[in-house]
Amino acid sequence: LQLRLTEESSSFLSRGGLIMHMLLNRSITRAAFQSLGRRNIKGLSSTNKVSNGCLNPRFMSSLPYHLVVGMPALSPTMEVGTISSWKIREGESFAAGDSLAEIETDKATIDFEAQDEGVVAKILVEASSNEINVGVPILVTVEDFEDVAAFKDFIAEEKSDNDRSDNVEGGTTTPELESTAEKKEVPKEHKLMPSARHLSQSRNLDATVLRGTGKDGRVTKGDFLKALKDGVELPPIKPAVNSERIFIATAAASPNSATVSASITAAHQSEEAAIPSITTSGSYTDIANNNMRKVIARRLTESKSTVPHFYTTVEIELDNILALRKKLAGKDVKVSVNDLIIRGSALALRDVPEVNASFNKNGVKMNNSVDISVAVATPGGLITPIVPKTDTIGLIDISNKIKDLASRAREGKLSPDEYQGGTFCISNLGMFGITEFSAVINPPQGAILAVGGGVKNVVMNTPYVEGSEQQEKPGIKTVMTARLSADRRVVDEATVSLFLSTLKCYLNKPELLML
Secondary structure (H helix, E strand, O other), X not given: OOOOOOHHHHHHOOHHHHHHHHXXXXXXXXXXXXXXXXXXXXXXOOOOOOOOOOEEEEOOOOOOXXXXXXXXXXXXXXXXXXXXXXXXXXXXXXXXXXXXXXXXXXOOEEEEEOOOOEEEEEEOOOOOOOOEEOOXXXXXXXXXXXXXHHHOOOOOOOOOHHHHHHHHHOXXXXXXXXXXXXXXXXXXXXOEOHHHHXXXXXXXXXXXHEOOOOHHHXXXXXXXXXXXXXXXXXXXXXXXXXXXXXXXXXXXHOOOXXXXXXXXXXXXXXXXXXXXXXXXXXXXXXXXXOHHXXXXXXXXXXXXXXXXXXXXXXXXXXXXXXXXXHHHHOOOOXXXXXXHHHHHHHHHHHHOHHHOEEEEOOEEEEOOOOOEEEOEEEOOEEEOOEEOOHHHOOHHHHHHHHHHHHHXXXXXXXXXXXXXXXXXXXXXXXXXXXXXXXXXXXOOEOEEEEEOOOEEEEEOOOOOOOOOOOOOOOEEEEEEEEEEEEEOOOOOHHXXXXXXXXXXXXXXOHHHHHO
């Protein structure tokens, strides 16, 4: 017999009370109860808690009392994880708080800590780059060292036959070749859905032989792609020649029967002409994406396809910024241009709070705190650590905070609360020689600022005055291009223009950033 305790049941039922409750409700026979050893009775202690819904106490089976540990959800958005390395081996003991493994989530690598003491009996999933769904068993633990040997050949439970039959009825099985004796549900020419027909014709594969999961047995796009993925061999499309149409068209042009016969023969020959195959040469290497890059791809695709982006661009002179930075460096105060841009953006968001807003299902959310996310490139992908309350801290504090966050981000040591959230985002590619680019909004934020590098341009210091005899000569200025991508559901063009004008004012007068 096997019993699974939830966290709620283990919290309000005592050891003896649980046994009595089971006897009264006939959920366990008296013979089975009498056969329980002291170890199984000990297993009913309320101290065995469930962590993240992943630890399943097991009692009254042929195996000693044990816990099956599933892949934990280490962040609110985590759906799958990858075991980077195990910190403990089979047969070793651990205590509460010890790190069992390093697990790579969608944004960082986090230690999976034990919630109670025990002994590792079996590691079910070795460390690799494969993704594991949350809740899938990865580890078995026991209380005593002598119980480890019983789990040498332990295999985690799989889905029952009922679950498999449900999947088959739900249409999740691989499309199979349809039997020739099977009666077709719809005419062959109407069996393919439009998207499936397009894919079938583009690959010259006959998808009508598949058993479809669509309405009335029609073959869907998913059926066709599933068949290709599973290696189902599909026959080529046989060319269909409508001899009657060819005959009528040719007869109208030439009533000579010999000419008509020759035309039909030529048409058959042209349909049967072999299409030359195109081959390409060259070697390549497939590199599997890690969890972070997969999440980035999924979220940015969702953002670009569902968020109504619009873009506004402004050119800002950096000469005053560079002069201030040089002056501060002379006093052993080192700040970057990016630090000054972050400080200026924070003050502009404080002055134009409509841009510091987010979009949710209820409408626009006006954020009271200015929390700027700064894009940082790491070997595993792009991550956006947050500088909280950016408008309330000084330039030196911003610089130190950015250096600390960027350093720990590249090492994968950020905690979830340091990169999840934020009200506004800044992405700066100027240090890579990029002059301008457009960034994709990171929902639910309402805007993101894409900053390019400074370029020396010839600009007019003052507007040209028509009819004036003396015009101020043009000068060479270092000009930066800043492009704001904004969500049209959150802000409009006029509000964004006011924000960019405010940002330009702060950067043209950098002494305001020191206040």
